[in-house]
Amino acid sequence: MRSLAQRARNTWRTLTSMGTALVLLFLLALAAVPGAMLPQRSLNESKVDEYQARHPALGPWLDRLQAFDVFSSFWFTAVYVLLFVSLVGCLTPRIVEHARSLRAVPVAAPRNLARLPKHENCVVTGESGQTPEVVAATMADRLRGWRTIIRPGRETGAELSAEKGYLREFGNLVFHFSLLGLLVAVALGKLFGYEGNVIVIADGGPGFCSASPAAFDSFRAGNTVDGTSLHPICVRVNDFQAHYLPSGQAKSFAANIDYQAGYDLISGSEGHWRPYRLEVNHPLRVGGDRVYLQGHGYAPTFTVTFPDGQSRTSTVQWQPDDALTLLSSGVMRFDPPAGTYPDADARRKHQIAIQGLFAPTEQLDGTLLSSGFPALRAPAVAVDIYRGDAGLDTGRPQSLFTLDQRLIDQGRLTKVERVNLRAGEQVRLDPGSPDGTTVKFDGAVPFVNLQVSHDPGQVWVLVFAVTMMGGLVVSLVVRRRRIWVRITPAGEPGPLPGTVNVELGGLARTDNSGWGDEFERLTQRLLSGLGTVAQWPNTGPGKSTEKTAAIAKTVGTI
Amino acid sequence: MNAEEVDVGLATYSDWAFTSSVVVLVAAMLLLAFELASTRARRSPARVHERGLVSAGPGAGTSEGAGTSEGTVTVDSATPGVVVPTPPRSVGERVGRAGLALVYVGIGLLLVCIVLRGLATARVPWGNMYEFINLTCLSGLVAAAIVLRPGRVGRTGQYRQLWVFVLVPVLILLTVSGRWLYTNAAPVMPALQSYWLPIHVSVVSLGSGVFLVAGVASILFLLKMSPLSAAYTSDAPGTSGTPGTTATAQTPGALARVVGRLPDAQALDRIAYRTTIFAFPVFGFGVIFGAIWAEEAWGRYWGWDPKETVAFIAWVTYAAYLHARSTAGWRDKRAAWINVAGFVAMVFNLFFINLVTVGLHSYAGVG
Numbered sequence: 001m002r003s004l005a006q007r008a009r010n011t012w013r014t015l016t017s018m019g020t021a022l023v024l025l026f027l028l029a030l031a032a033v034p035g036a037m038l039p040q041r042s043l044n045e046s047k048v049d050e051y052q053a054r055h056p057a058l059g060p061w062l063d064r065l066q067a068f069d070v071f072s073s074f075w076f077t078a079v080y081v082l083l084f085v086s087l088v089g090c091l092t093p094r095i096v097e098h099a100r101s102l103r104a105v106p107v108a109a110p111r112n113l114a115r116l117p118k119h120e121n122c123v124v125t126g127e128s129g130q131t132p133e134v135v136a137a138t139m140a141d142r143l144r145g146w147r148t149i150i151r152p153g154r155e156t157g158a159e160l161s162a163e164k165g166y167l168r169e170f171g172n173l174v175f176h177f178s179l180l181g182l183l184v185a186v187a188l189g190k191l192f193g194y195e196g197n198v199i200v201i202a203d204g205g206p207g208f209c210s211a212s213p214a215a216f217d218s219f220r221a222g223n224t225v226d227g228t229s230l231h232p233i234c235v236r237v238n239d240f241q242a243h244y245l246p247s248g249q250a251k252s253f254a255a256n257i258d259y260q261a262g263y264d265l266i267s268g269s270e271g272h273w274r275p276y277r278l279e280v281n282h283p284l285r286v287g288g289d290r291v292y293l294q295g296h297g298y299a300p301t302f303t304v305t306f307p308d309g310q311s312r313t314s315t316v317q318w319q320p321d322d323a324l325t326l327l328s329s330g331v332m333r334f335d336p337p338a339g340t341y342p343d344a345d346a347r348r349k350h351q352i353a354i355q356g357l358f359a360p361t362e363q364l365d366g367t368l369l370s371s372g373f374p375a376l377r378a379p380a381v382a383v384d385i386y387r388g389d390a391g392l393d394t395g396r397p398q399s400l401f402t403l404d405q406r407l408i409d410q411g412r413l414t415k416v417e418r419v420n421l422r423a424g425e426q427v428r429l430d431p432g433s434p435d436g437t438t439v440k441f442d443g444a445v446p447f448v449n450l451q452v453s454h455d456p457g458q459v460w461v462l463v464f465a466v467t468m469m470g471g472l473v474v475s476l477v478v479r480r481r482r483i484w485v486r487i488t489p490a491g492e493p494g495p496l497p498g499t500v501n502v503e504l505g506g507l508a509r510t511d512n513s514g515w516g517d518e519f520e521r522l523t524q525r526l527l528s529g530l531g532t533v534a535q536w537p538n539t540g541p542g543k544s545t546e547k548t549a550a551i552a553k554t555v556g557t558i
Numbered sequence: 559m560n561a562e563e564v565d566v567g568l569a570t571y572s573d574w575a576f577t578s579s580v581v582v583l584v585a586a587m588l589l590l591a592f593e594l595a596s597t598r599a600r601r602s603p604a605r606v607h608e609r610g611l612v613s614a615g616p617g618a619g620t621s622e623g624a625g626t627s628e629g630t631v632t633v634d635s636a637t638p639g640v641v642v643p644t645p646p647r648s649v650g651e652r653v654g655r656a657g658l659a660l661v662y663v664g665i666g667l668l669l670v671c672i673v674l675r676g677l678a679t680a681r682v683p684w685g686n687m688y689e690f691i692n693l694t695c696l697s698g699l700v701a702a703a704i705v706l707r708p709g710r711v712g713r714t715g716q717y718r719q720l721w722v723f724v725l726v727p728v729l730i731l732l733t734v735s736g737r738w739l740y741t742n743a744a745p746v747m748p749a750l751q752s753y754w755l756p757i758h759v760s761v762v763s764l765g766s767g768v769f770l771v772a773g774v775a776s777i778l779f780l781l782k783m784s785p786l787s788a789a790y791t792s793d794a795p796g797t798s799g800t801p802g803t804t805a806t807a808q809t810p811g812a813l814a815r816v817v818g819r820l821p822d823a824q825a826l827d828r829i830a831y832r833t834t835i836f837a838f839p840v841f842g843f844g845v846i847f848g849a850i851w852a853e854e855a856w857g858r859y860w861g862w863d864p865k866e867t868v869a870f871i872a873w874v875t876y877a878a879y880l881h882a883r884s885t886a887g888w889r890d891k892r893a894a895w896i897n898v899a900g901f902v903a904m905v906f907n908l909f910f911i912n913l914v915t916v917g918l919h920s921y922a923g924v925g
Contacts, residue, residue, distance in 0.1 A: 018885040025878040026896075029871045029903075043917075186860075195857065198898050245563065245744065263692065281855050283753040292857040361674055426650065451857045461861040466844050469839060477833050513828060549742045 015082070016089030024083040031079050034069035038062065042069065077361075084180060098169045103150045106161035109484035113505030116484075118519040120504045121488050125529025128497040132157035132487035135500055139485055139526045146483075157488035157500070164481050168510065171474025176454075178468035185464055189457020194221035194230070199317050200237045201299050201447045202255060209238030210289075210452045231289050231454060234260040240296055240446040244375055248324055254279045255293055255448050261286040278448075288454065295320075295449035300358050300381060301442040302332050306350075311344050317447040318358050319401045325371035327356045330401045333390040344393075351390040352437065353413060356383030357405050358444065367420055380422045381442045384516040385429065388413040388439075480509035483522065502527065565678040569743035572674035576692070579667035580732050582660050589657030589724040594719045594819060596650035658708070658718050661725070665699045668732075672696060678743045682756040685746035687912055690763060691735035693727045694908075697767025701836075705771060705829055719819060723774050734909075754851035758844060765841030766904055768833050769876070773901025775830035776894040782823040783891055786814045827890070831883060831896055836874050845869050856918060864911045865919035872903035 014020055039047035046069045052059035066073035112120050124135070133150070137159040138149040146162040153159050163557035196216030198208050211232040213219040223228070234524055236258050243251040258273035265271075276284050284291040297320040305311040318330025332354040343346040359371035362380035369382035389412040391398055409412045417439075419427045483506040490499040504523055510514035527533050625720035647655075672692055684693045702724040706717040746755070820826065848866075853859040860866060879896040882888035912919060 019888070020879060022878055022881050022885060022888065025874055029874040029878070032871050032874075035862055036864045036871070036915070040862060041815065043861065127696070247744070248745050249744065251745060251752070280748040281754075283854060290857065294857065295771070411560055453857050458853065461859060462850070465849070469842055469846065472839050472842065477837060513832065 002005050012089065013545050021086045021090060024079060026084060027079045028083060031076045032070065034067050035076075038067050038070070041067060041185065042071065048215065080183070081097045084125040084183060087176055088407070089475045091173060094169070095173055098166075098173060101169075102166060106147055106163040106482065108151060109159045109161055110505070112246070112511060113484060113486060113503050114506055116505035118238050118506040118508075118515065120157055120519075120523050121535070122502050122527065123499060123534045124527065124530045124532070125496075125499045125534070126275065130500065130531065132489060132500050135387075135502065135530060136160045136485065140489060142526055153486065153488060155466070155488075156175060157486065159487040160487070163437045164485050165509065166480075167403065168475050168478040168480055171471040171478060174471030175468055175475055176471075178464045179245065179248055179472055182461060182464040183467060185457045185460035187457075189455045189461065191224050192224040193453070193455035193457065194219065195453040195455075196220070197294065197449060197451050199447050200235065200451050201317065201445055202237040202240035202507060203315075203445045204236060205401075207234060207258075208450075209234040216452070218521050222263075231287060232261070232265055233286055233289060233452065234265065235291060235327075235449075235450065237400050237448055239447050242296065242375065242446070244373070248373055250374070253293060255296075257284070257291075259284065259286065259291070278450075288456065290453045292451040292453065293448055294451045297326060297447055297449075298328055298358055298360055298376070298444040299378075299447045300330070300332075300379070300444040302334075302354055303440040303442055304478050305440070306336050306340045307437060308340050310340055312337060313442070315445060322371065324374065326374040327369075327371035329356065330357045330400075331403055334393055335390075335392050348389055348393050350387060351392060352439065353386040353388075354383050354439065355386070355405055356381055360444070362422065364420070367542045369420060376444060376446070378422070380420060381418045381441050383418070383441075384415050385417040385419070385427070385439055386413040387416050454508070463496040477510045481515075481518075482507040483519075485526070497530065563638060563679070563745050563924060564743045565680075565681065566743075568678035572671050572678060572743070574857060575671035576732075576736060577676060579664050579671055580729065580736060582667060582715055583664035583725055583729055583732070586657045586664055587722060589653050589660065590719065590722045590725070593595035593650045593654030593657065594722055594816060596648075596653075627806040629676050658721065659701075660908045661721055662703070665696065665703065668696050668699065670694060675743060679745060681746060682760070684759045684763060685750055685755065686741045687739040688741045689736050690759060691731050691739065691908070693760065693763040694766045694770070695731050695735075697764045698724065698728055698770040701768040701771045701833060704724060705833060717821065720774075720821065724771060725800050727774065737759075749855055752851060754854070758847040758851050759838060761847055765844050766908070768837035769841065769872075769901060769904050772830045772837060773904070774902070775826050775833065776897035777857070778820055779823055779826040779830060779894045780821055780891065780898070781817050782826060783894075784817075786817050827894070828893065831847035834876060834879060834897060838873075838880065839907050841869075841876070845873060852918075863919065863920075864915045864917040865907065868903060868907040868911055872900055872907060875900040876901055880897060 037152060041048050051068075052063065062068065066075070070076055076213055076415055110116070116119075119176040124130075126135075133155065136150045139160055140150055140162070143162050147166070147294040148160060148162040149162070151159045196210065196212075196213065196219040198210075198216045200207055208215045209232055210216070213221070213227040213228055213230070219227075238256045238258065240255045242253050242254070245251055255278045257276050257278050258275060260271065260273055264274070266532055278284055278291065278293045283293075297317060300315075300316045301313060301315040301319040303311050303313040312334050314334060316330060318328035318334050320326045320328045334352040334354075336347050336349050336350050336352075341350055357369050358379070358381050359369050360375060360379055361371055361373035361377040363370045363372035364380075367382070369380060383496055386403070388406070390536075392409055403413065408415075416429050417427055421427065421439075421441040422439060423443040427437050429439065431435045483504060486505075488501045488503075490501045504526070506515070506519045508521070581904060672683045672689070675689060679685075682687050702721065706720055706724075845866075849859040849870075851863070852866075875896060879893055879900060882893035882896050911917065
């Protein structure tokens with residue numbers, strides 16, 4: 001039992017040692033490397049799939065090692081948890097020690113000040129009332145910001161001990177515990193936060209309300225979020241404006257939106273819509289939530305006129321494939337209106353599906369469509385038109401942007417036309433046949449991709465980041481210094497009135513560099529105005545004692 | 559180039575200033591390298607106890623210590639007493655001084671290049687990789703100019719020669735930036751149109767530039783501590799300079815000679831430490847500003863985007879360096895290796911992340 005306790009104590013000691021902390025810091029840096037080199041699920045799921053498809057042998061192994069979820073992996077977590085345990089174990093005793101040192105008085109002067117790295121001897125002749133005690137008190141007065149104490153000398157005279165730089169350790173502790181606070185704030189934010197993305201067509205249409213995860217196209221949430229108590233915000237997008245340079249580089253994006261939140265949504269209220277101009281870098285902040293403009297693209301509009309003259313119009317967002325020219329691809333699916341076909345089976349077999357490319361500014365290479373510019377200058381589409389079972393009746397979710405290839409392979413969907421259309425142009429399917437169906441490309445409207453984010457921890461993350469940096473700067477800027485002044489009555493054989501021997505010694509406990517000049521300036525400041533200053537006649541090296549040698553050893557490196 | 563948004567004339571002058579700056583810096587590097595190759599190594603008695611100095615503590619590293627160990631005679635005009643007539647400057651020293659002057663001219667020209675770009679585009683001149691690298695190089699050069707400034711006792715010739723090792727990476731960076739990453743002056747994309755652009759990018763750039771000086775100092779420190787330096791010291795002084803040995807023996811000998819001419823290991827270590835403790839909080843602030851901006855632009859303050867990840871890695875590595883400095887047994891060589899690792903992470907972040915992987919930081923005018 002005792003050996004177990006001993007082992008536990010030894011383990012704890014090893015864990016909280018600086019060497020272990022160093023190794024853990026290094027491991028933390030190392031463990032993050034795959035997060036930068038390999039695609040990550042949290043950033044882009046499809047890239048992970050792509051990577052796994054390209055590396056069929058390596059991929060599953062990497063996946064088993066959680067290499068695609070580095071920052072939530074067991075090994076990354078283990079490293080930082082151990083690091084923080086080590087940090088707490090190392091720094092808690094230092095808090096106690098620091099608290100004790102705050103009450104402590106500066107240590108007594110070593111016997112031989114000449115053994116210190118910096119020292120100075122001189123004789124000061126001033127007014128007749130100048131005694132060692134008076135000089136010591138004057139000097140202590142001048143050491144503003146230092147902690148000072150005056151002790152009577154060993155034989156006669158007075159000794160002044162002064163120390164400064166206590167803030168260094170304080171800053172150090174603040175830095176490390178802020179890191180801990182930062183970690184907790186991040187974790188709480190992740191636990192209680194959520195973010196959802198939704199595409200809204202920018203035509204002043206119904207928009208969306210963020211009251212349930214179902215309102216979003218994709219929704220990521222912390223473990224405590226079950227989707228029942230989302231903060232409701234309703235948004236509708238009236239328009240979207242993009243400006244481009246002649247080169248096609250974007251100059252500005254903005255969407256004029258209306259929103260309702262909080263009181264606006266309470267039943268019985270006016271349902272007042274508040275306008276806001278949503279831009280990149282200017283999110284809408286409402287009641288702790290944020291709404292961002294994250295992306296944009298185009299939603300083409302098609303009208304299908306069925307043989308009996310009934311028509312259906314639809315506008316669906318297509319996926320931008322080229323971020324620069326906004327050449328997009330996507331699918332439209334049309335269910336024939338009631339009454340066009342005699343029964344549900346015939347109706348299902350006459351669904352129309354349109355799949356192809358959309359270019360906001362048409363650029364043709366033969367019949368091959370590409371886009372010359374991202375703005376809506378000469379919209380055109382190049383589409384395949386299918387007739388048959390588009391899968392709308394199955395109730396199963398399908399991709400918004402591609403047709404299910406199996407439907408085509410099984411002959412349930414058959415291609416009836418391949419055509420290029422400009423805005424306003426139409427094509428008649430099965431020409432010559434009396435039951436002709438026409439497909440018309442009406443044009444396109446922009447859509448925006450909005451993100452709603454909720455993170456209750458992020459204010460605290462900022463607070464701790466600020467205190468962390470404050471602590472860091474203090475701990476790097478503040479220097480720990482100790483000086484001692486020994487003042488004795490001067491004169492051989494009897495004391496001369498007003499004349500004292502002054503011996504100064506200084507020690508830089510951290511940051512040695514620059515201490516030489518600093519000590520000289522300090523000496524001058526302490527001695528100025530006390531009278532005439534002369535070099536001490538016997539400035540030879542003093543005797544070494546064990547105590548001063550020990551003090552000389554405690555000088556910090558650098 | 560697009561004349562509506564950009565003052566084409568100013569942009570052209572900026573490009574000229576860039577080219578001139580590179581040319582001047584190359585010339586400066588050649589002159590300084592000539593001096594480095596031509597001066598005799600310091601072979602004073604101080605060399606013998608130099609290895610001891612590194613681990614010694616108090617007072618050993620102050621400027622007087624370095625000054626008295628100088629073998630060459632350099633007279634500081636501030637020294638009182640009899641003025642010893644200055645011996646005529648050697649050719650090497652004169653060439654080196656000219657090189658140093660050219661370094662300052664090159665820094666000035668790079669500054670002109672950056673300022674003119676800003677004026678031409680009417681925005682802060684760090685909106686793409688080309689401009690970012692130029693600014694980082696300027697930060698590094700200015701940091702080196704401050705750290706290696708002449709005029710302090712014991713620093714005159716020795717520190718001037720360190721410029722060669724600062725100029726090599728800076729010129730590599732400038733060449734890459736001018737040759738492959740050059741971007742015409744233009745307004746920035748919407749995601750970059752924020753008041754955080756001047757703040758975040760400039761602070762990160764300052765931190766990176768100063769880390770570059772720290773990295774160079776640590777590499778030289780490791781060279782100085784390596785067997786190369788020891789081999790040279792143990793060589794009989796007479797034989798080291800004489801030709802006639804076989805080529806295989808001469809190549810390492812040449813490197814060892816250069817290493818022998820560097821300032822003592824402790825001075826290099828001090829440069830590395832002081833630049834790192836400056837750059838560490840600066841870079842930390844840069845990352846935090848970036849996080850605040852990311853919250854505004856991308857919807858989250860931290861998302862482990864590749865650039866963010868490697869910035870995290872670099873920052874943790876430099877934190878490890880600072881811890882190593884206060885841990886027994888890690889102080890000298892191991893700490894320096896960690897600093898070099900941090901430097902590698904910074905370079906990796908600059909090139910690999912922006913040019914090879916695709917992340918949110920990938921705009922920056924390439925690809």
